Amino acid sequence: MTAAREAIALPLTFLTVALLGGLRISDRVALLPPPLFALVLSVLLLALLVRCGALAPDRLMHPSRSMLANLNGLVVVVAVFLATAQAFNAATPDSGVPRVLVNVVFLLLLANTMAASPDRVRALRSLLVVFGSAFVVKFVVLSALSNPPQGVVTRAIQMLFEGVTLGTVTQDVLHPVSGYVAFFTLMLYLFGLVLLGGHSRARPERELRSGNSQR
């Protein structure tokens, strides 16, 4: 990894994600810090990234590196942690039953991915699917259910839906630009993970086992 990437590109990328992940635009602009559960998920995802080789802490901080280089590495690790928490914050619905469900699904998917011990590429593909699905749920499905209805039929269906779900599914209406900001944030986060580089090869255990048996 070049010095410019480690000292400038990665911190700026992840800090931007940390900034935009909490941005909520409605009738006013708010910057929401990550909830506690997002921090828990962030720790889990960091562990997953280390295990799959996408994040290599020993390449960022090591006694053989200079103090300045280690400080750059520390900034990257902290920025990745904050960005991960805010990426979960951006992709999670803000209230109600969907918030709880999406959090539980995140937890299960991360645990499942950790148990599968994927390599770096597969782990990143998996994260793309996880965050992409959460984005669609929050900004497409729930947003459509929560936006003020245009016609009489739509209004009737929405009222019926709210009645059946006791209003626990609908969310606060967000400004349309919120979805675009969240999309950009999540893409930037995944781009940052790709930029991290990690170890050149972290072969899955299954392949390693089969390789050994062939020998």
Next chain:
Amino acid sequence: MPDATVRAIGLVIALTYASVIGWLYVRQPQSAAEVAGGLSASIGAYHVDPQAIEDGLGFFRRDEFAAARSAFARADPAQEDARTQFYIAYSYYRQGWGRLYPDEALFAQGLEAVNRAIARAPGGRIVVDDTDLQMRSGDELKAELEAGLRRDASDFNPARLLRSRK
């Protein structure tokens, strides 16, 4: 460029950017003016518009509170000046005051503004030297606004009808 230089520059940029982000999350600015004003205030370069302040005080003394707040907002777009925020809070108090009951929405906005004034004042102490006002400190104004928003048995005291607006 040597690696050490790139790393040093990167560290400074990252730490500065992280500080700005932390500041944004703490202050929650609502507009670009608030961002610019807040950042300039942090280095002591922020100034209110004295002409707009004078306009605001004129409106305030004529009980034209909405116009007064408009002028005060123009004078202090970043909401960084404690004295201006105090007058904004006072305008909400006077407009929302009622002999029977206060306008809770206006009192709540007043409380928000006086809290802002206290937060911006050095040492959290704001005292305004204005003989037209019966409450000249942020603490008095805050207590009055909080009392207006509180619901208790004293609300049914008939003597309330005899009190006057401060």
